[in-house]
Amino acid sequence: EIVMTQSPATLSVSPGERATLSCRASQSISSNLAWYQQKPGLGPRLLIYGASTRATGISARFSGSGSGTEFTLTISSLQSEDFAVYYCQQYNNWPPTFGQGTKVEIK
Amino acid sequence: QVQLQESGPGLVKPSDTLSLTCSVSGASISGSYWSWIRQPPGKGLEWIGYIHSSGTTHYNPSLNSRVTLSLDTSKNQFSLKLTSVTAADTAVYHCARGSPVPDNWGQGALVTVSS
Numbered sequence: 001e002i003v004m005t006q007s008p009a010t011l012s013v014s015p016g017e018r019a020t021l022s023c024r025a026s027q028s029i030s031s032n033l034a035w036y037q038q039k040p041g042l043g044p045r046l047l048i049y050g051a052s053t054r055a056t057g058i059s060a061r062f063s064g065s066g067s068g069t070e071f072t073l074t075i076s077s078l079q080s081e082d083f084a085v086y087y088c089q090q091y092n093n094w095p096p097t098f099g100q101g102t103k104v105e106i107k
Numbered sequence: 108q109v110q111l112q113e114s115g116p117g118l119v120k121p122s123d124t125l126s127l128t129c130s131v132s133g134a135s136i137s138g139s140y141w142s143w144i145r146q147p148p149g150k151g152l153e154w155i156g157y158i159h160s161s162g163t164t165h166y167n168p169s170l171n172s173r174v175t176l177s178l179d180t181s182k183n184q185f186s187l188k189l190t191s192v193t194a195a196d197t198a199v200y201h202c203a204r205g206s207p208v209p210d211n212w213g214q215g216a217l218v219t220v221s222s
Contacts, residue, residue: 043214049208096207097154
């Protein structure tokens with residue numbers, strides 16, 4: 001099973017600033033990586049798939065990059081609605097596995 | 108707008124069977140993949156398995172012997188059964204559309220395993 005490691009666990013950012021979240025896979029997953037946003041009491045919301053393709057309706061301030069084992073989610077200018085937990089997920093191998101999440105909080 | 112809603116008992120006794128149903132509105136379950144993912148309190152997400160509208164299923168090997176997914180096209184629902192549960196199965200259970208990258212998720216249902 002592929003292990004996904006996210007860093008940092010918590011990221012404190014001021015509104016309007018840029019946030020950079022990292023995700024590392026225990027072995028190469030090509031570009032088979034997705035990012036999700038989750039707010040309390042809700043299911044995750046798909047942001048990015050294929051490492052860099054935004055899902056339908058997702059703001060351009062969200063961007064993904066990387067391939068192989070190292071991936072990054074960048075939020076260019078944090079808005080109030082962006083404060084949440086973010087998960088990466090690999091789907092190169094079965095079963096799909098998730099990172100432990102990065103909580104983006106208001107600084 | 109596709110909406111998914113989980114339903115079922117919130118409390119299950121150890122060694123019993125956990126049963127949940129996902130009701131889908133805004134889309135037909137025909138022609139798509141439907142998944143279950145769970146989230147133990149304070150922990151990350153764990154994939155349980157998926158079912159295609161054709162009836163094909165694929166389960167996480169860690170749960171394979173205990174899981175059964177099924178669907179009811181007449182009710183536009185799909186279901187999860189997990190047998191021989193223990194406290195380790197306590198989690199929020201999410202149903203979702205799509206596999207392996209779900210694009211719509213239910214809000215989740217908390218199931219506690221306790222006597």
